[in-house]
Amino acid sequence: MVCYRPLSQLLLPVLLVLGGPVATAQRILQRNFQPYFEAHELRGSFLLLDVSANQYTAYDLPRCRQGFxxxxxxxxxxxxxxxxxxxxxxxxxxxxxxxxxxxxxxxxxxxxxxxxxxxxxxxxxxxxxxxxxxxxxxxxxxxxxxxxxxxxxxxxxxxxxxxxxxxTQFEQINFLRRLQREQLPVSRRSQELTKTLLVLSRGPGWVMRGKTGWTMQQGHDNGWFVGWVEQGRKIYFFALNVEPKHAGPVTAKFVQGRRAVTEQILRQEFGLLSQ
CATH class of the missing domain: 3.40.710.10 (DD-peptidase/beta-lactamase superfamily)
Known part of the structure; x- marks a missing residue:
């Protein structure tokens, strides 16, 4: 198994509002996950929130704040x-x-x-x-x-x-965090049914929920994979956004790469989704 080490790491203090009117200080650790994207001929950004550590990890932070x-x-x-x-x-x-x-x-x-x-x-x-x-x-x-x-x-x-x-990727995670906690302003039934539909895979002591996305506009393709992993008592939210590296025609590497890149990062960098 290849484990890509970060080329740079930087902790940034930030002030974010998550799920309510109270602002909570959180850190953003910047990491370089480019090799994972390169392996699938993709370019893009990745964001993860470790709830227990109260910390984000971001690859290409400016792009994580960009709306799509x-x-x-x-x-x-x-x-x-x-x-x-x-x-x-x-x-x-x-x-x-x-x-x-x-x-x-x-x-x-x-x-x-x-x-x-x-x-x-x-x-x-x-x-x-x-x-x-x-x-x-x-x-x-x-x-x-x-x-x-x-x-x-x-x-x-x-x-x-x-x-x-x-x-943005931050907004995706903010929304998913409130759904996971059942804090959205809709009934518990609606949230529970929706969360059940989002289950993608399970393993010993963990479950992953998520949803992909893909827009095609005038030859410009953009893809998403967002969701969260519950592993033991810990919860990790993720949001990936990608485009074909060379802006060429979409291939299987783009279609499959959204989830593949995410799962590789989760396994190799954060020790999640163990078999």
Whole structure:
């Protein structure tokens, strides 16, 4: 196993607001994780919050503070709002395929909300968005504090994929931390159901929850992987954002690299996800 050592480390004191009106002093340790990205022909940034140590670890800190379209990471708040407003009854409700054949074959079928999140079915969540409507989004999104979403009646089923909506990696972690603690201003049921859908893998003494995302705009691809690991009594939140290194056509290294890079960093640098 190759373990990349950091080229530089720097502790920065910061003042952040996490999940409430009380500001908490936290540290940011900057690390160089570039070799992990290079191995998958990616460039990007990585952010991790170790809750027990009250410390962030960041690779490319300025980029971690840069806003990007949320892509399918928006399926997390979208699920919460859908459940809370009864736009969807529960995670077993079926979304009917509209018959239009799309390039992602797994989308070309009827599926439950649970499966729609698992295979990141954009058409299913576009159906849900139209049920929710712009007015209810404009009511709920400020309450959830999920970045800066810009939604209008004309962009109701696309505002998380194109347009002016933005969220940073710090904001992703802030939101996920409040969800993990069930401190969002929605019912406990909505939060519990959503957290169950986010489970990706388990191992001895740990569980990982998360969601990927991918936007494609005029040849520019941007990808996410956000979530958290519960290992023993400790919790680690992560947010990765990447682009193809040479801005060329997307390959399997981009598609698979979002999760692969994250898991390699978590295992080799933080000792998480042990088999």
């Amino acid at each position: 379209l949320p892509a399918s990471t928006f399926k997390i708040p979208n699920t919460l709002i859908g459940l809370e407003t009864a736009a969807v009854r529960d995670t077993a409700e079926v979304f009917r395929w509209d018959g239009r054949v799309r390039s992602f074959a797994q989308w070309n079928q009827d599926m439950t909300l649970a499966r729609a999140l698992r295979v990141s079915c954009v058409p299913c969540y576009q159906q849900l968005a139209r049920r929710i409507g712009a007015g209810r989004y404009q009511h709920w999104l400020p309450k959830l504090r999920f970045g800066r979403m810009v939604v209008t009646p004309t962009t109701i089923d696309s505002f998380w994929l194109v347009g002016q909506s933005r969220i």
